[in-house]
Amino acid sequence: MSKPPTPRKRKRRSPTLGPEKTAQLYAALAEDRPAPRTELEYSNPYTLVVAVALSAQATDVGVNKATKTLFEIADTPEKMLALGEEGVADHIKTIGLWRNKAKNVIALSQMIVDEFGGEVPQTRDELTRLPGVGRKTANVVLNEAFGHETIAVDTHIFRVSNRTGLAPGKTPDEVEDQLERVTPPEFKKGAHHWLILHGRYTCMARKPKCWDCSIRDICKFKDKTPDPARKTSSLGPKGPSA
Incomplete structure (x- = not known):
């Protein structure tokens, strides 16, 4: 064969x-x-972790609206645990996948308290152990909160x-x-x-x-979009003349 x-x-x-x-x-x-800097609103590394975890399949604007009141009453893992899963859920119902995200917020808060003494870990391997935190979320937190490259x-x-x-x-x-x-x-x-x-x-x-675009002349994108204002101007208000 x-x-x-x-x-x-x-x-x-x-x-x-x-x-x-x-x-x-x-x-x-x-x-x-x-x-x-990130457009997510946060006050410390913990609230940044929560905000980034909530931002999956959601806009920063939407997350900021939901976390505004949430972070006013729960800006530490201990306070978040006291609020409970249902309490978290009540604040984030406008965000996609809010039920699962509320579970993850409580679970990651519990792990931060139990295994990291209430402090957000500063390595990628430790961060990605937190429920709802993947490589992308970990990289954002490392860069924004701790200055990693x-x-x-x-x-x-x-x-x-x-x-x-x-x-x-x-x-x-x-x-x-x-x-x-x-x-x-x-x-x-x-x-x-x-x-x-x-x-x-x-x-x-x-x-x-x-x-x-400030990098137009460097960019390799072939199908660059023309300036719509210039196109309108060249045609005039009623289109090309006869």
Whole structure:
């Protein structure tokens, strides 16, 4: 019998910008937002963990509305446990998957108290042990609360990294690996926020604002959107003249 063909190894997609343009890209984003930070509202590492865990499949705006009153009465794991699962649920019913998230908030709070003395752990391995906390959530907390040079790849960062050619990849893990390798040291601390905010407000999924993009000339995205104002102006109010 003939041997089955050996499966071909998939080639890892390589960054296409190169070191010089990569540095230029980050420099432009840094000029746009000199002091980037998360848009989730929190008061300490614990409330940040809860907020990020709640943000899965939800908007930051929606999470902030739900946690405003929640964090006023429960800003420590001990206070959250005293509130109880039903009490947490009452505050977050406007967020998707709120039942399961309420369970996770209580469970992670219990673990923080029982195993970490009431303090949020500061390593990725320990953070990802908390119920409802995955690698992305852990990276956000490490970066925002503790100043680690981590990059959490969400849908915005995944899109920007692939569109621009900065760090192409087929999965979030591939993109994270690429970003870790190509991001210059001086930009690693802010890279997560620069990329996510650029994807949220400029390089949007359906209609990116390419005409108003500070990295337009660096970006490898072929189907750049034209300036709608210029198009309207060229046609006039009633369209082209006869």
